[in-house]
Amino acid sequence: MHKKDIQHFKDKLLKEKTILEEELKTVGQSNPEHPEDWSATPGEIDTDSADDNEVADKFEELEENKVILNKLEPQFNDVKSALERIENGTYGICEISGEEIEKERLEANPSARTCLKHMQTK
Numbered sequence: 626m627h628k629k630d631i632q633h634f635k636d637k638l639l640k641e642k643t644i645l646e647e648e649l650k651t652v653g654q655s656n657p658e659h660p661e662d663w664s665a666t667p668g669e670i671d672t673d674s675a676d677d678n679e680v681a682d683k684f685e686e687l688e689e690n691k692v693i694l695n696k697l698e699p700q701f702n703d704v705k706s707a708l709e710r711i712e713n714g715t716y717g718i719c720e721i722s723g724e725e726i727e728k729e730r731l732e733a734n735p736s737a738r739t740c741l742k743h744m745q746t747k
């Protein structure tokens with residue numbers, strides 16, 4: 626892959642990483658000792674004046690945040706590992722066949738690990 630293409634996808638990945646990081650921060654926090662570990666947090670709670678309903682709402686919010694976090698975290702890790710592959714020169718290579726991944730595929734999903742043929746259907 627040309628350097629200028631790599632740069633193009635790197636820019637996309639960095640933007641995606643920033644967006645995902647911002648989203649993650651709205652629903653959780655990362656462990657200071659293991660920044661790759663995120664845990665869901667409830668919204669701000671005023672414990673002094675919180676009544677039972679409010680506590681129940683917060684609990685619900687925490688559960689919702691967990692669901693969002695569980696979706697965002699793998700995406701965030703995919704973007705981070707794609708950036709790592711750029712650094713070590715293995716970006717854009719199918720993990721299964723070792724062939725170059727189609728540019729259209731990377732355009733649609735810059736953190737793709739496989740070519741179209743070996744794309745896993747989720």
Ligand SMILES: [Zn+2]
Pocket residue numbers: 719720721722723724739740741742743
């Ligand atoms: Zn392949």
